[in-house]
Structures are given as C-alpha cells and as structure tokens.
Amino acid sequence: MSYIEVKHSSKIYKINGHDFYANNDINFNLDKGELTIIVGESGAGKSTLLNILGGMDSSTSGQLIIDNTDISDYSTRQMTTYRRKSVGFVFQFYNLIPNLTSLENVELASQIVPDALDPIKVMNDVGLSDRVDSFPAELSGGEQQRVSIARAIAKNPDLLLCDEPTGALDYKTGKNILKMLQDFCHNSQKNVIIVTHNGMIKPMADHVIELSDGKVKLDTLNVSPTPVEKIEW
Amino acid sequence: MKILNKNILREFKFSIARFISISILLALGVFILIGLKVTGNDMRQTANDYYSIHNMADAEIRSNANISEVDQKKLKKLDHLKAIEFTNSTDGLISGSNTSIRIQAETTKLSTNQLISGHLPKNNHEITLNNRDKGKYEIGSYITLKNKSGDATSELKNNKYKVVGFITSSDYLLKQNLGTTTVGTGQIDTYGVVSKSAFKSNNPTVALISYNNLKGSSYSDSYEKQVEKNISQSEPTIKRMVQDRKKESYSLLIKR
Ligand SMILES: Nc1ncnc2c1ncn2[C@@H]1O[C@H](COP(=O)(O)OP(=O)(O)O)[C@@H](O)[C@H]1O
Numbered sequence: 297m298s299y300i301e302v303k304h305s306s307k308i309y310k311i312n313g314h315d316f317y318a319n320n321d322i323n324f325n326l327d328k329g330e331l332t333i334i335v336g337e338s339g340a341g342k343s344t345l346l347n348i349l350g351g352m353d354s355s356t357s358g359q360l361i362i363d364n365t366d367i368s369d370y371s372t373r374q375m376t377t378y379r380r381k382s383v384g385f386v387f388q389f390y391n392l393i394p395n396l397t398s399l400e401n402v403e404l405a406s407q408i409v410p411d412a413l414d415p416i417k418v419m420n421d422v423g424l425s426d427r428v429d430s431f432p433a434e435l436s437g438g439e440q441q442r443v444s445i446a447r448a449i450a451k452n453p454d455l456l457l458c459d460e461p462t463g464a465l466d467y468k469t470g471k472n473i474l475k476m477l478q479d480f481c482h483n484s485q486k487n488v489i490i491v492t493h494n495g496m497i498k499p500m501a502d503h504v505i506e507l508s509d510g511k512v513k514l515d516t517l518n519v520s521p522t523p524v525e526k527i528e529w
Numbered sequence: 530m531k532i533l534n535k536n537i538l539r540e541f542k543f544s545i546a547r548f549i550s551i552s553i554l555l556a557l558g559v560f561i562l563i564g565l566k567v568t569g570n571d572m573r574q575t576a577n578d579y580y581s582i583h584n585m586a587d588a589e590i591r592s593n594a595n596i597s598e599v600d601q602k603k604l605k606k607l608d609h610l611k612a613i614e615f616t617n618s619t620d621g622l623i624s625g626s627n628t629s630i631r632i633q634a635e636t637t638k639l640s641t642n643q644l645i646s647g648h649l650p651k652n653n654h655e656i657t658l659n660n661r662d663k664g665k666y667e668i669g670s671y672i673t674l675k676n677k678s679g680d681a682t683s684e685l686k687n688n689k690y691k692v693v694g695f696i697t698s699s700d701y702l703l704k705q706n707l708g709t710t711t712v713g714t715g716q717i718d719t720y721g722v723v724s725k726s727a728f729k730s731n732n733p734t735v736a737l738i739s740y741n742n743l744k745g746s747s748y749s750d751s752y753e754k755q756v757e758k759n760i761s762q763s764e765p766t767i768k769r770m771v772q773d774r775k776k777e778s779y780s781l782l783i784k785r
C-alpha cells in the first residue's frame with residue numbers, strides 16, 4: 297500500500313479565456329519513507345504539484361490520497377490542520393521570520409504541533425548549535441536554509457516538502473543541504489520530496505518523477521540510491 | 530503561543546517610530562472624522578440650549594419712531610403669533626470712557642436675560658450689565674450715561690445708575706461686534722438692562738415675536754424656512770402700518 301497516491305490530478309488556470317494545464321492528469325504513488333525527487337524544467341508544474349501535495353493549493357480535478365485518506369475534498373479547516381500537523385515545508389528563499397532568532401524560528405514551528413522535536417536538538421542536528429541566538433539577517437544563505445530545514449523538521453512532519461531548496465545556494469552548501477535532507481529521510485523513515493530543475497542529483501533519490509509540460513514523463517524507482525557525497529554536478 | 534507573541538511584540542519594538550506614526554495618524558483621522566461629524570451638532574445643540582434658556586424671540590421688529598398703541602394692537606393680530614412683547618432700547622456712551630452701550634428695558638417673556646450674579650434692576654436707578662464687563666465694573670458702583678453730544682440721553686428718566694448685577698443675553702453671543710450704533714465708534718461695545726420704568730416713554734420701539742408654527746431647533750432648515758415665511762407674510766401688513774404712520778405724521782405737521 298502506497299503512502300501517497302496522486303490520481304488524475306490536474307490543475308487548470310484560466311488565462312484570458314483559455315484553459316492552461318499547469319498539471320495535466322498526474323498519476324504516481326510514493327511508498328512510506330521514500331526520498332522522492334521531482335525534476336523538470338522551469339514551468340513544468342513542479343511547484344504547482346508540490347503545493348497541492350502540501351495542502352497549500354488544491355487541484356482542479358483528481359484525487360490526493362495520503363495515508364489512505366482522500367484529502368482532495370478537505371475543508372479549509374481540515375486543510376489547515378493537515379498542513380500544520382503533517383507537512384514541513386522548505387522554500388527556495390527560506391521565508392524565515394526576521395524578528396525572531398534562528399532558535400525562536402524553530403520554536404515557533406515546534407509550538408504549533410503536539411509531538412514536536414526538541415528545537416535545540418534539531419538546531420544541533422543541522423549544525424547550528426552555536427548560531428541559535430542569531431537573527432536571520434546575521435546568517436549566510438546556507439545557514440538560513442539550514443534554519444529553515446530545522447524549522448520544518450522540528451514539527452516532526454510525516455511529509456517534508458522542499459521546493460528548490462538549493463536554488464539560491466552555491467554548489468558546496470547546496471550539497472550539504474541535500475545531504476542533510478537525505479540523512480533525515482533515511483534516519484527517520486519519513487517521506488521527503490525535493491523539487492529541483494537539476495537532473496544531476498536524481499541518483500540520490502529512491503524515487504524520481506520527471507515532469508514536463510504538466511505531465512509525468514518518467515517515473516523511476518532507484519533501488520540503490522547514491523549518497524550525496526558521491527554525486528558530482 | 531509564546532514565540533508568536535514574542536514576534537508580535539518585536540514587530541512593534543523594531544518599528545516603534547512607524548508604530549507611533551501610524552497610531553498618531555489613526556488618532557488624527559478618528560479625531561477629525563469625529564470632530565467633523567460631532568462638533569457641528571454639538572455647537573448647534575449648545576446654541577439651541579442657550580436660546581431656549583433665554584426664550585430668544587424668533588423675530589424682532591424695530592422702529593425709529595415709537596410703536597403707537599394702535600399699531601401695537603395691529604401687530605398683536607399678526608398670523609401665527611405665540612407671544613409678542615414690546616420693549617424699549619436706546620444707545621448711549623458710558624461717561625468717562627469711550628464705551629458705547631445699548632440700554633434695553635427688561636423683558637419678561639421673550640429674549641429674557643439670565644442673571645449671573647447680583648439681582649435684576651428693582652427700580653429706575655439700577656442697571657445690570659453684560660457679564661463680560663464683570664472685570665470692569667463692580668456691583669455697587671455707579672455709571673453715568675450720556676448721548677453722543679455729551680448730554681443726558683433723552684429716552685431715559687435718569688442717567689446715573691447703580692450696577693446691581695451681571696447678565697447674559699441671547700441677543701449678544703459674540704465678544705465683539707455686538708451690533709452697530711450711531712454713537713461712539715459706531716460699534717456697540719456692551720449692553721445693559723434697566724427696568725421698564727427707567728424709560729421715559731411708554732411707547733416701545735421694539736416688538737419681540739415668537740411663532741407658534743415652528744418645528745425643529747434653531748439652524749434647522751424647517752425652522753429657518755418657516756420663520757422666513759412668517760416674516761414675509763407679515764411684511765405687507767407692517768409696510769401698510771408704516772405708510773399710515775407716515776401719512777399721519779405729515780398731516781399732523783400740516784395741521785400745525
Ligand atoms: N496562479 C497562476 N495563474 C496562472 N498560471 C500559473 C499560476 N501559477 C503557476 N502558473 C503557471 O503554471 C505553470 C507551472 O508553474 P510552476 O508549477 O510554478 O512551475 P515550476 O515547475 O517552474 O515550479 C507555469 O507556466 C506558470 O506560469
């Protein structure tokens with residue numbers, strides 16, 4: 297039984313009278329504990345799909361079944377609960393709260409869920425134990441992204457969604473971040489979905505879904521994923 | 530939600546100048562809005578209360594000559610009258626100063642005066658003055674009146690009066706510009722009230738009128754329109770009275 301099932305999911309935008317399919321009849325299944333990479337060119341519909349998976353958007357038609365529950369017809373309130381309890385989100389541009397220190401940013405997330413992880417410990421895990429009292433403006437891009445990952449992980453979500461998490465980072469820092477996500481996935485047995493336009497990192501995933509023009513072009517399982525350290529791009 | 534509150538607090542703390550500016554802006558906005566909406570009403574209400582206390586007349590007829598008893602009877606028959614009161618008034622100067630003063634006979638029904646301190650004149654040697662003159666004249670002191678050429682005023686029996694009190698009047702709301710006169714600088718500086726008997730003539734020069742068909746408070750449209758209508762209705766009658774009076778005066782002259 298798959299943990300996540302996407303069935304005939306389409307997202308249609310009306311652009312001056314025409315129907316525009318950002319997602320067009322998407323189908324795939326993800327097993328529990330998989331590290332999934334959704335790859336595709338810019339405009340392929342990756343963010344649209346990820347936002348639907350994270351409950352931040354809803355599909356125009358089709359079903360999204362998470363842990364045997366169809367969430368595609370959830371009410372707004374149910375969606376909020378789903379987002380709050382089950383989903384952690386890492387954005388390309390971090391979206392940290394500037395008024396709060398890095399630790400407080402993590403605490404903020406941990407305080408809204410029942411079974412959160414210890415913020416200090418999570419900060420330690422992402423290697424930022426000595427920067428807990430720094431404000432986002434005082435951190436480098438890589439450090440900010442690590443805080444934002446810590447914030448997503450601290451909620452102890454069933455599903456960690458990352459939209460181009462290394463998009464704004466240099467090669468080495470980006471690699472670092474990806475390693476962190478791979479480790480988290482394999483150590484916690486939670487589902488991690490990474491959206492990227494960089495096809496070179498596909499080997500690190502258990503499951504790769506290639507999108508093109510809003511459709512699934514390729515859906516491959518990777519029996520022996522490569523550790524991030526061994527990938528060059 | 531400790532951290533959330535912390536964030537909200539810091540949002541204020543880190544932008545305290547903006548916070549204060551916006552607060553002031555809002556306060557100012559509210560202040561002006563409320564001010565514009567409420568102040569006008571308040572002022573009208575205050576004025577209306579003031580007029581009610583003083584039984585302010587709705588209209589006034591002033592004559593250079595005396596209003597004869599025949600004419601008084603005619604005026605009493607004007608339409609829509611609730612009350613009419615005849616009274617006297619004259620202008621003079623307070624000797625020893627350049628202050629012009631309008632002396633009025635005390636009224637009992639319309640445009641009455643509110644006593645602020647002292648008492649109203651009990652005989653024709655007493656006067657009550659404008660409350661604003663409290664600092665200039667004391668109760669118990671005397672003032673002497675004269676006309677513009679420095680002689681005794683012809684309309685009054687006496688010219689020396691004891692100040693016995695201070696009053697307010699609905700006829701004079703302003704501090705300055707109380708009206709025009711032919712004495713002094715041409716502006717009335719203050720006013721005073723004497724008893725009816727202080728005037729020589731029993732024939733009044735002023736008729737105060739209140740109407741019985743008015744609705745709404747002063748400054749309201751319905752009130753002002755109705756008063757205007759009443760006045761223009763009375764005008765032909767009054768004009769005729771003036772014509773008759775003129776003819777009468779001429780014929781008296783010719784007879785002599
Ligand atoms: N709110 C919207 N209204 C109209 N078109 C949209 C909207 N959001 C996204 N799109 C279009 O949908 C397509 C897919 O967008 P997106 O999922 O953001 O692409 P990407 O794969 O680069 O993340 C793009 O062509 C984009 O222009």
Ligand SMILES: [Mg+2]
Nearest residue numbers: 342343344459
């Ligand atoms: Mg995108």
